[in-house]
Every structure is written in structure tokens, then in C-alpha cells.
């Protein structure tokens with residue numbers, strides 16, 4: 001007799017280990033089939049058919065499929081609108097319930113509501129679980145029961161509330177996986193080409209085993225994290241954001257690991273994981289940040305920056321070496337170090353006075369670890385329009401940032417090779433080099449490397465004026 005089935009619908013949780021929804025499904029069902037839907041409502045918006053994220057997802061899914069096949073089951077992959085595909089599949093397989101992990105993006109919440117309602121109308125249950133974060137929604141609330149808007153007290157409350165149960169391991173009973181013979185009719189093999197994409201080059205391995213390897217490597221050096229995390233040339237961060245984004249590793253497992261170490265480094269790293277929870281909570285509780293600034297008064301700013309400056313920023317030819325190095329590295333890999341994200345976002349908004357949404361969008365299109373919550377949070381922080389943002393009057397000086405965080409110009413040399421022969425001192429601002437020095441470095445300013453497209457101190461004054469005018473408007 002055919003066993004009674006449940007579906008575990010995976011979305012941004014492309015793994016089998018420590019997986020809450022799969023665990024819950026296996027606990028209560030006789031048999032569990034795992035499904036992923038290539039969501040055409042998202043894919044149709046991706047302009048670049050070489051999108052690196054599609055390669056990462058596709059490879060991770062192949063590995064999930066392989067692990068399922070090792071256990072005698074297989075991954076069902078569908079292509080279409082999940083609001084139609086999931087109810088259709090559920091009916092076709094006569095499943096009793098669909099299990100998934102919660103996603104806090106407004107469009108995902110809407111999708112899940114539609115799917116849940118459709119399933120319910122057919123008598124099929126829909127169960128969703130917290131898995132992507134340690135704490136969600138109002139799990140962490142102020143004394144008055146509201147959401148925190150400032151990180152430090154949120155973090156304090158997060159740490160106070162954390163109990164062993166919050167970071168427990170959810171080990172699914174894989175013996176419950178539906179045998180492949182019951183799934184055969186639903187198994188359609190789909191290559192990236194079949195769904196209109198090409199394999200792109202990605203710099204990191206996909207899948208949960210690769211995520212574990214990366215974690216193990218990072219943990220060897222976690223105690224130094226605090227000292228080197230801000231130095232883009234040193235590779236001192238975990239590089240796990242892509243795995244976290246697609247759920248090839250569980251956030252609980254990272255928090256568990258962080259607690260095994262008692263160093264300043266591990267505490268600083270844990271703090272970053274809490275920032276991740278914080279921004280997910282902000283997106284969940286204040287979804288209007290997708291369309292508006294968190295601080296409503298700054299929606300009024302008319303950013304005067306030009307298209308030409310925006311294009312120079314995108315292409316890494318602003319004449320500011322660290323900014324150019326960061327953008328060129330980003331264009332080549334789809335990844336950027338956190339310090340550099342702050343530097344380039346600050347430069348775009350406060351030096352070029354370009355509307356921050358344009359930068360947010362460029363990152364959204366190209367970041368391999370693109371995550372709406374963290375990206376919007378990061379951009380609004382840098383543009384000084386967000387919750388607990390960088391105050392508008394504290395503006396990064398891109399040359400000082402370069403001297404401080406890439407002191408020997410290692411990152412610049414690797415990514416702006418025409419500057420490689422300048423001395424450690426000159427490389428941060430080669431425009432100050434004499435003609436002789438430029439000749440010696442085989443790099444003439446304005447010919448081999450662009451002259452600065454703006455003057456930092458002038459632009460800084462304009463940025464301050466822009467923000468002050470809003471403040472004055474509010475007072476009047």
C-alpha cells in the first residue's frame with residue numbers, strides 16, 4: 001500500500017542536516033518527499049542568464065538530490081509559480097501536509113499565505129517553522145512588547161534570552177524519506193540550460209558539505225576574527241554568507257560553534273550573526289523598508305548624483321583606489337568584504353550623492369549572497385536613512401579607510417593592477433605622486449588610471465547640507 005505522504009518544500013534551506021521543517025515532517029508523517037520549485041516569478045526578473053546564484057542553487061540542489069538518492073529517495077524539482085505548483089503536486093501525490101521553513105521577505109510571506117490557503121481549501125495542512133534565524137518577530141521584544149529599533153539593546157536581549165533549546169539540532173529521521181519508486185512520475189531532470197540559464201563561474205563550492213568545510217577552516221582562526229575582520233586583504237571572515245543565504249548551513253549550528261570559543265574573536269563573530277537576525281526581524285516587522293526609508297523624513301531627499309558618476313562607481317573607475325578595487329573585485333566575483341561594502345556604499349551616497357536605492361539594486365542584481373534584509377539594512381545604514389544607522393554627519397574618508405584597512409595596498413594591488421607599482425604610502429592616493437613617481441610606477445594619472453571624479457571634502461560638505469536641509473524643513 002502507498003504510504004501517506006507529507007511534502008517538505010525547501011526554498012532557502014538547501015540542506016538535509018539540522019533542518020527544522022524536514023525534522024518536523026519526519027516526526028509526524030509516515031513518509032516525506034522533498035521538493036524545490038524553480039520559481040518563475042523570480043527567475044523571469046533575472047536579466048543575466050549567467051547569474052551566479054542560479055549556478056550555486058543548481059549545484060546545491062544536485063547535492064541534496066544525491067544525498068536523498070543515497071537514502072533511497074530523490075528530490076522533486078518543479079518549474080513554475082509555486083502558488084500553483086505546490087498545491088498541484090500536493091494533490092497529485094495525495095499528501096496530508098506540506099512543511100516548510102519560514103521566509104521573512106514580504107513577497108515570500110504573501111506567497112506562503114496563498115499556498116497555505118489553497119492547500120487548506122483542499123484539506124491539506126500547511127506547517128511553517130522558524131529555522132532561518134534564531135529569533136524571529138517579537139521573540140525579542142522591548143519591555144513594552146515592541147520591536148527593537150536599535151541593535152545594541154536588541155543584542156543584549158538576544159543574548160539574555162538565548163537558551164539551549166533555541167540552538168538545538170533538528171536531525172531529521174531520514175528513514176522516513178519517501179522511496180523513489182513512489183516519486184518516479186514526478187521526477188523530471190532539469191539542467192540549468194533547460195530553465196534558460198548558463199553555468200557561471202563561482203568562487204566557492206556549493207552544498208552543505210562545502211559549507212561545513214568552510215566553517216571548519218574558519219573556526220581554526222576564529223580567535224583572530226576581531227583583529228583581522230576589517231582587513232579585506234587578509235580573508236579573515238568566514239565567507240559563509242552565501243551558505244547562510246541559501247541555507248546550505250544552519251544558523252543554529254554557527255551559533256553553537258561560536259559559543260564553544262570564549263575569545264574576543266568568537267564574540268565579535270557571534271555579534272555579526274546577531275546583526276543578521278536583527279535585520280531579518282526589521283524586515284519582518286517593518287516591511288515598508290522595501291519601498292521607504294526606515295526614518296521617514298529621509299524619503300524626501302532628492303539625491304543629486306549623476307548617471308555618469310553612478311556608472312563610474314559601478315565600473316570601478318572613480319579615481320579612488322580602494323573604491324575601484326572593491327567594485328572591480330565585486331564585478332569579477334559577485335562578492336564583497338563587509339568593510340568594502342561600507343566604503344563603497346558610503347562613497348556612492350555621501351561622495352557621489354547618488355540615490356542609495358541605485359546601489360542597493362546593483363548589489364541585489366550581482367551579490368552572490370544577496371539577501372533583501374541584510375542588503376537593505378546595510379544600504380540604509382550607510383545612507384544614514386535606516387534604523388540605528390551611521391549618523392549622517394559621520395562620513396567615511398575613502399582615502400583614510402584605505403590607509404587603515406588596506407595598509408600595504410595588498411587588496412588594491414590585486415584588483416587595480418595598474419597601481420601595483422606605487423609604494424605602500426602612495427597607493428592610497430596616487431594623484432599626489434610626482435610625475436617622476438608616476439613614471440617609475442608605469443602609471444600616469446589621467447591616462448593609465450582615472451583622475452578622481454569628485455573632491456571628497458567638497459562632496460562631504462554637500463552631503464551634510466543635503467541632510468541638514470531635511471532637518472531644517474522638519475523644524476520649520
Ligand SMILES: Cc1cc2nc3c(=O)[nH]c(=O)nc-3n(C[C@H](O)[C@H](O)[C@H](O)COP(=O)(O)OP(=O)(O)OC[C@H]3O[C@@H](n4cnc5c(N)ncnc54)[C@H](O)[C@@H]3O)c2cc1C
Pocket residue numbers: 229237238239240241242244245269272273275276277279336337338339341342345363367369370371372374375376377378379382
Ligand atoms: C551595503 C551593504 C550591503 C550588504 N548586503 C548583504 C547581503 O545582501 N547579504 C548578506 O548576507 N550580507 C550583506 N551585508 C552584510 C555583510 O557585508 C556580509 O554579510 C558579510 O560581508 C559576509 O561575509 P562573511 O560571510 O565572511 O561574514 P562574517 O564576518 O564571517 O560574518 C558571519 C555572518 O554574519 C552575517 N553578517 C555579517 N555582517 C552582517 C551585517 N552587517 N548585517 C547582517 N548580517 C551580517 C552574515 O550572514 C555573515 O555570513 C551587507 C552589508 C553592507 C554594508
